[in-house]
Amino acid sequence: MLPTFSYVRPTSLAQAIRELSSPGARAHAGGTDVVGCLRDGVYSADKLVSLSGLAELRGVSRTASGGLRIGALTTLAELAANPLVREKYRVLADAAAAAASPQLRNQGTLGGNLCQRPRCWYFRGDFECLRKGGGTCFAAEGENQLHAIFGGESCFMVHPSDTAPALTALDAAVSLVGPGGARSVPIDAFFVPPERDFMRETVVEPGEIVSEIVVPPPLQGARGCYSKLRARGAWDFALVGAAVVVATRGASVSHARIVLSGVAAIPWRVAKAEELLVGHALDDATIERAVAKAAEGATPMSGNEYKVALVRGAVAEALGALG
Amino acid sequence: MSDQCKKGGCDHSGVSRRGFLTTMGVGAVAAAAAGSALPATAEQQKASAAEPMTIGLSVNGRKHRLAVEPRETLLAVLRERLGFVGTKPGCERGECGACTVLVDGVTRYACLTLALEAEGHEITTIEGLARGEELGDVQKAFVEEDALQCGYCTPGQIMAAEGLLRANPSPTLDDVRLGMSGNLCRCGAYGHIFKAVERVARARREGGAK
Ligand SMILES: Cc1cc2nc3c(=O)[nH]c(=O)nc-3n(C[C@H](O)[C@H](O)[C@H](O)COP(=O)(O)OP(=O)(O)OC[C@H]3O[C@@H](n4cnc5c(N)ncnc54)[C@H](O)[C@@H]3O)c2cc1C
Ligand code: FES
Ligand code: FES
Numbered sequence: 001m002l003p004t005f006s007y008v009r010p011t012s013l014a015q016a017i018r019e020l021s022s023p024g025a026r027a028h029a030g031g032t033d034v035v036g037c038l039r040d041g042v043y044s045a046d047k048l049v050s051l052s053g054l055a056e057l058r059g060v061s062r063t064a065s066g067g068l069r070i071g072a073l074t075t076l077a078e079l080a081a082n083p084l085v086r087e088k089y090r091v092l093a094d095a096a097a098a099a100a101s102p103q104l105r106n107q108g109t110l111g112g113n114l115c116q117r118p119r120c121w122y123f124r125g126d127f128e129c130l131r132k133g134g135g136t137c138f139a140a141e142g143e144n145q146l147h148a149i150f151g152g153e154s155c156f157m158v159h160p161s162d163t164a165p166a167l168t169a170l171d172a173a174v175s176l177v178g179p180g181g182a183r184s185v186p187i188d189a190f191f192v193p194p195e196r197d198f199m200r201e202t203v204v205e206p207g208e209i210v211s212e213i214v215v216p217p218p219l220q221g222a223r224g225c226y227s228k229l230r231a232r233g234a235w236d237f238a239l240v241g242a243a244v245v246v247a248t249r250g251a252s253v254s255h256a257r258i259v260l261s262g263v264a265a266i267p268w269r270v271a272k273a274e275e276l277l278v279g280h281a282l283d284d285a286t287i288e289r290a291v292a293k294a295a296e297g298a299t300p301m302s303g304n305e306y307k308v309a310l311v312r313g314a315v316a317e318a319l320g321a322l323g
Numbered sequence: 324m325s326d327q328c329k330k331g332g333c334d335h336s337g338v339s340r341r342g343f344l345t346t347m348g349v350g351a352v353a354a355a356a357a358g359s360a361l362p363a364t365a366e367q368q369k370a371s372a373a374e375p376m377t378i379g380l381s382v383n384g385r386k387h388r389l390a391v392e393p394r395e396t397l398l399a400v401l402r403e404r405l406g407f408v409g410t411k412p413g414c415e416r417g418e419c420g421a422c423t424v425l426v427d428g429v430t431r432y433a434c435l436t437l438a439l440e441a442e443g444h445e446i447t448t449i450e451g452l453a454r455g456e457e458l459g460d461v462q463k464a465f466v467e468e469d470a471l472q473c474g475y476c477t478p479g480q481i482m483a484a485e486g487l488l489r490a491n492p493s494p495t496l497d498d499v500r501l502g503m504s505g506n507l508c509r510c511g512a513y514g515h516i517f518k519a520v521e522r523v524a525r526a527r528r529e530g531g532a533k
Contacts, residue, residue, distance in 0.1 A: 004373035007393030007439050028437070035396070035435045036416050048393065052440060077429075101505030102483070103430045104417055234504035 002038050009050040013057075013177060013209070019049045021179050021207035027051055029073060029112040032104050037117055042124055042132075057111070057211055060084060066217035072111030072210040076100065076163070079110060089215060091224030091243050095166035098228045101235040111210040114164055114174070114190070115202055118157040118265075119237055120147065130155050130198050137198075145303040146239070149311075150264040152299065155194040157265050159201065164191065165243035165267040166226050169257040172215045178208035187213075191266035201265070219255055222247035227318035228261070229310050238262040240307055242294075242314035246282060246322050253277045253286075258294065258315060263307060270294050273315065287319045378442040382407060383451030391438045398422045398433035401448060409449035409478045413507075420506030423479040423486070424448050430486030430505070449478035452485060461485050461523050468519035472510035480506050484520045494524055 007028075010016040019025060024046030028034050037043055051057060057073040060082050068084065079085055080097035100108060117123070118131065120139060128134030139147045139156040147156040164187070172187045185203055192200050204210065224245035230236040241261035247254050256277040260268040273290040280286040295311040375390035382405060391400055398415070401407040401424070413421030415434040422433040425447035452459035458466070461481045471477045480503065487494060487502035494502060499520045508516065 001399075002394035002396070004392070004394055006373050007376070007437070009439070028440075031437060031440060032417055032432075032435045035437065038394075039415065048437075050437075050440060101417075101420070102487070102502055103420065103423055103432045103505040104435075106429045106486075107431045107435065234500075 002035070003041075003044060005038070005045045006047045007050065008047065009053045011053045013054060013211070016049055016051060016054060016209060017177060017179055017207055019047070020209065022047065023206075025049050025206075027115075027209060029109040030075065030107040032100075032108045033112060033116040037124075040124055041126075042117060051111075051209065057209075063214060063217075068215040070110055070213045070215070072212055073109045076105040076108050076110065076113060077102070079163075080105065088218045089166075089170060089224070091169055091226050091245055092163065092166045092215070094226035095162040095228075095241075095243060098226060098238075098241075099162040104235075110163060110213060113161050114167075114213075115204060115210065116160055118201065119160040120157040123157060131157065131194075133199070140301065143303060144301045146237075146262075147301060147304055148264050149295075149298040149300045149304055149307045150260075150268050151193055151195070151266070152264075152301075153195055155198040155265065156301070157194070158262050159191065159264065159266055160237050161267075162226065162228060162238060162241060162261060165241060165259040165261040166224075167213060167215070168259040168267040168269065169224060169243040169245040170215050171257070172213050174210055175212045175214060176204060176208045177211045178205060180205075182211070184214070187267075188269070194265050219247040221249060222255065223322055224257075225318055225321050227314045227321070229314050240310035240314045242311070242318040243267075244315070244318040244322065246277065246319070248282065251281050252279055253282055258290070258318075260294075260311060260314070263298070263311060270296075270315075272296055277319075282319070282323045284323070287316065287323055290319065291316045376439060378439060380405075380438065380441055380446065381444070382446045383448060384445075393437065393439055395438045396434055397424070397436040397438045397441050397446070400438040401433060401446075407448045407450050411475060411478055413476075413479075418507070419476070419479075420483060421476055421479040423482040423506060425482060425486055425489075428486070428489055430483055432505075447482075447485075449481055452481065459485075460526060461488070461519070464519040464522045464526070465516070468515045468522060469512075470515040470519040471508075471512055476506060476508045476510075480508065480516055484516075484523065487520065488524055488527065492524060492527060494520070496521070499524075 008019050026045040028048040028050045058071045060070050063069050076096045076099050080093050086093040122129045122138040123131050130137040137155045148158050167187050173184045174190045175184050226243045228238045228241040238261045243259045245257040256274040258270045258273050272293045276290045291312050294315040295308045298308050375392050377390045380387045401410045411421035413419035417432050417435045423430050424433045426444050461484050483503055483506045499517050
């Protein structure tokens, strides 16, 4: 049995914001993360505010400028199957299709995927770890096979989302509505690294709701994909993933984004490797140079050195698929 | 059985649980059949701390009216309140697929679905695929292809197969593998399960079954 909580299903955004502004309230979208966390006592909730009655948070449409507006309640399955997403933003379609299992994709939403809590086994287990208000990140000295190789320091969780690196590679923005009104946050400012605050993963404030994700129009000649390496062929979280977007003008690369999953507490951009692509033809030699720099600065721990090689492999695979 | 149950934290305590629950289920069905007034939706009801809310759940084409606590999952309500014990509890964390049901024709894990969230949607359980004693075509194919050993995962597998085939009537073997990847089989009957799914797909295309 789950612990007790009350439940409300507002039919207007204003009512949802009001309900969510009370202490102990939590948003419920698809419920795939919320219900699991409540069951395992990762956190508690006095009240779940179901977003499923908010039709305005659904659907995928074009923006006036030719970009994409994705309602936060769009399921991962809908995203993966959307013709517009598949055609113009393959990196996102790939990532949505590679996340979780068919059932979870039918149920889990894009907003929830970005706001899900870490999968670190200490955080999910019976440990008063740093992120749960205790004094230590147990991964530093403990079982850290699945943990961060970049940007750790205080907490070594890795961000579990597959769509987050894809949206980062697409320079998307997250729209939030809350008691203080609406705001738009560029996705690279949406996730909070542990050195800034190890108690939260996103900038979403109490009472705020992710309403939509806005993706700018694709650059001319842009293409992308997501390469996900996992321990099993079927569903699993990424050990390492690489979301890449490359635009070419004439024969050479004019724009490049390489963003990793599974290696840091936030989607991890490897700007060094991106720079090595720009101005060159996307051939084997260029890809090799970028791949060589893709894991630069990694500081693996006792159990996760293997991720360094996986970073190179994932980036090579993703760029190779575009070359 | 879930950790909760091992720790004694769930209320699977009755000696004759199944008998008791079946009785409950019959009660609910009777109430539904009597065509009671349309249930108030959760929206219309004032949420007060964890109080049960009376909702209507449509399962296998029949309406059930019952009061559920916000914390009750669809899995628990289907099994323990309505007697649809074909839907199995496994991990209760979205990892095994034993609890797979269709909600509006699409597969979902009942263990991660609050019963209140299923209000207003059409739920199909394994019981809904048979017509009386006559098994549905996916069920028959599982029997014919010997696609089970202990059988515990089977209802979930069959629901996953049904959902997959509704979404994609002509799956390739890779589509089948991916489509069935949210369901674990501890007995490792995968090869036979895939054959059963392909068999149904073929039969439906040829217009034989259904
Ligand atoms: C077994 C398993 C395997 C998984 N594997 C993967 C994987 O490989 N890759 C991957 O990316 N994910 C994976 N996931 C995570 C899964 O994709 C997420 O649980 C899902 O996307 C969350 O969506 P939801 O709508 O169910 O969120 P919910 O559970 O409803 O919510 C999740 C969190 O986000 C908050 N929230 C939700 N929507 C909003 C909103 N609009 N505004 C503000 N806050 C909001 C909630 O309050 C909650 O804290 C897995 C999950 C499970 C259980
Ligand atoms: S019981 Fe395992 S997925 Fe629901
Ligand atoms: S048949 Fe035994 S678990 Fe699948």
